[in-house]
Structures are given as C-alpha cells and as structure tokens.
Amino acid sequence: MIEQQKNRSSKRIYRLILLMLILFLGLLILLLTLQLTESALNIWHLLDQLSPRLLIFYGVGLFLFSLGLFFLIWRLLKPGDSAKQQLPAQRQIPLPEDREAFESALAKADEKGVDVSQARQELYELDQRSKSAERYVAFFGPVSAGKSALIKAITGVEEIQTDPRAGTTKAVEHYHCEIQGQPLIFTDAPGILDSNEARVQVAREEARRAHLVVYVCDAELTRDQHREMVELQTFERPLIVALNKRDRYTDEDLAAIMQRLVSQLPGIDNVVSVQAGGQEELIRIDAEGNEQRALRERPPQVDSLLAEIHNRIDQQSDTLEQQRDQSLLHLGAEKLHTATVEHRKQKGQKLVKEYTHKAMLGAMAAVSPGTDILIQGYLGIKMVGALCELYGIRVKDVDLEQLVEQAGQHVGKRMTLLLALAGNVLKAFPGLGTVTGGATHAVAYGLIFQSLGESVIETLEQGETLEKSVVLDKFEETMSGNLEARAKHFARLTLEQLIKKD
C-alpha cells in the first residue's frame, strides 16, 4: 500500500513539472513569434525603400542562400548515404606480405585447429613452380572455344581430347613445350560453363596460379563471359586474348569482332586471331562427274599467339614471376580465410549449443522465480564473450552486459507468449504428465539462446565489431522465425533431460 501511495505522489510531481515546462515553452514560442514578426515587418519596410536593382540583388542572394541550405540538408538526410554508413564493414581478407608471413599465418591457424590443407597446397604449388625455370601459361575461356585444340596444335600432343560437345576437358592438365628456347608449361583447363560451378572454380584457380593467361574465345563475348573476364581481370592476371576459329569469318567480320572485343574489355588493347585447326569438308568431282566428300584437317595458324606469348614472357619476365607469386599467395590467403571462417562457424555453433544446453539446465534447476533470469543473464554474457573471443574481437564487459540486457528487454515483452508456446509444444508429447514450470522455461531459453548466439555469430562474421544494433535486429528476426519447429526441438531435448534425471 505504502509503495503504491509513493508511486502515485511521485507521478503527480512529474505531471506538475511537465505542465510547467509546457507553459514555459509555450510562452517562449509566443515571444519568439512576436519578435520575428517585428523583425520581418522592419525588413519589409526597409526593402520597400530600396531601389528595384538592389531589391533584385537582395532577392537573388536570398534565393541562392536558401537553395544552398536545402541542398546541404538534403545531402545530410539523403537515405542512401545513411544506409551505406550503417552497413557493416566487410571483413577484408588479410593479404600476406610475403611467403614467410603466409607460412606463419598457416602455422598459427593450424594450431587453432583450422583445416589448412588446401591453403598449404597453394604454398607447395608456389614453391614447386618457383623452383622451375618454366613459365606457366594457362588457357582459359568458354567451353568449346578451342582451348585444347590450340594446345594440341602448338605442342603436337596427339592424346589431347577435343570435341564439338561442350565440357570435353574435365580436369587441369599440364603440357611441356618450348617457344624460341623458352621452356613453357601450358595448362589446359575445363571450359567456363555455368552449369558446372566446381569445374569453373578449378579453371579460375589455375588461371590465378599461372604467369600468363590466354583467354580463348571464338566470338564476341556474351554477357556472362564478359562478367567472367572482368572477374579474372580483378586478379590482375597478365592476359592475352585469342580469338580462335578465324576460318569461320570473313576478314571484315574478323576485324569487326576483334574491334568489338577490344572495346568490351577494359585494359585490353590487342587481340590475336588464330585457328587451331578443326576439320574441314572437301568436295571432289571425279572423272565421271560424281561428287566425293572427304574430311581434312585444317592447317593450324597460331604464329601470332606464339609471338605474343614469347614477347610478353621475354619482356616482362621478372614482373611476371613477382605477380604470379603474389597471385598464388593471394589465392592461398583466400583459402586460409575460407577455412578459418568455416572453423569459426563450426566452433561458434558448438559454443552456442553448449551454452544453450547450460541455460536450459539452469532454467530447469531454478529454485525460485527470478533466479533463472539471473543464471541465464550470466550465461548469456559468457556466451557472447566466448563468441567474441573466438572471432578475435575485443569487447568491454560493460558492452556485453548492455547487449544481453537489451536482448533481455526484447524477450521480456514476449516471454509470456514464448512460455505459452513452450507449454503447448511440451503437452503435445505423449507420456508427459503435468508440465512443470522449469520445463517450459527450459524450452523458452533454448529458443532465446539459440537465436542470440546465431545473431552474434552472423554479426561477427560480417564485420570487425560487435555492432549492438545489428545483433539486436537479427535477434528480433531470428526469434520470430520458424518458432514452432525450433520449440519442438528444444522440447524434445528437455524431455530427454527430464528422463535422464529420473
């Protein structure tokens, strides 16, 4: 009773203060309006006495000033900009300075239990390729453009498979050859075909391991091929563009396509046209005037490509070696990053599972109402702290507490609903007598902890910081998604736990 009376009197005081504040503000606005009206009237009076020229000058000045002000306000409030500012910074892939730095990054990740095998393979490739005097030239491009046929024509290796059907080359193959005394290794790789992403990835990676890439095409680039090329160019691979099957075109068409290719590809100012060969049909008329058809191998014309390869290697030998090393280290670093992300994700999910389990047990064991909230709050802080540590992000204890408290406030409004849902789901399990309060709390905390943990992991994966507002938004979203199925899962776990206890 006394408590209620106290509350009522403090509310009355608040209302009184609010009333006085409103009165004061009202008076202030009235005074300001009067003042402004007086000033406006004065200015109007003064303007009335000005010459028309000065009046126009004054008017234009005022108009420009207001325009500038509006522009400034618009710039500041423009939704696009603020939305961009709110976007979390994407985690950049750390690029190792040199081979040693990459090796030590590998060793560190290995110690933490990250699967570094694929990244280490790139280091091995780098070492192997650096030892050899041969220059690697990767043939890359759309399926059936004639990559294998070109390599076959240049190296003379008869076993190389070529076929009009798309997707003939299925794995990377290396072929040794020599151009004007320069030892080379030609890489034949699977062609770019949208339906086989795994093979395309193999080809892309091989292109990133080479000194030089020959992009083989047999026509203008389609939109997808263009996108692929632009992506390849982002890896700064030295590139030669070879237009194959030139026998198919008239000189005029050939020149037009080459011109179009140059304009399609930024940074490319030269395209070589070649002819790997293929078969052509011959029609002979014999002595009796009958037509006789026969297939004949078309002679290859690849000199322009060979000259271009030789020139590039001859002129830029050192830079090609340096660029290749960088490219391989970059590829390795990307693989290490992917492995680290995967490792963290798995470990993070394991942590969330463990803490969710602890929170559920805590809820079941709570002795009096309210104690469960305390235990779970403490566990929540520990879980978020452990996740931040896993992602190498330093967060102050007070920030962790604040985040968990705010998440708690989000949940507070829904707790009754969550407990009702948990109760319903638990009742649906046959053989369970009366559902105890502890069990319903356990299911509710299962949902809460899983949602909080997942939101934190997602946020940490995206940015370098534990952005509270981002976590809370995600938490809100996850808390309302797929609730029933998830509640069933935690109900099953709770029941298992209850059976274990019995």
Ligand SMILES: Nc1nc2c(ncn2[C@@H]2O[C@H](COP(=O)(O)OP(=O)(O)OP(=O)(O)O)[C@@H](O)[C@H]2O)c(=O)[nH]1
């Ligand atoms: N007309 C003509 N046909 C050619 C030429 N070069 C290759 N071909 C034919 O094009 C078809 C595809 O050649 P491949 O060498 O298998 O093409 P690829 O780029 O290696 O194809 P994938 O391995 O599937 O990516 C074959 O039938 C070749 O005979 C050429 O210069 N002119």
Ligand SMILES: [Mg+2]
């Ligand atoms: Mg092929």
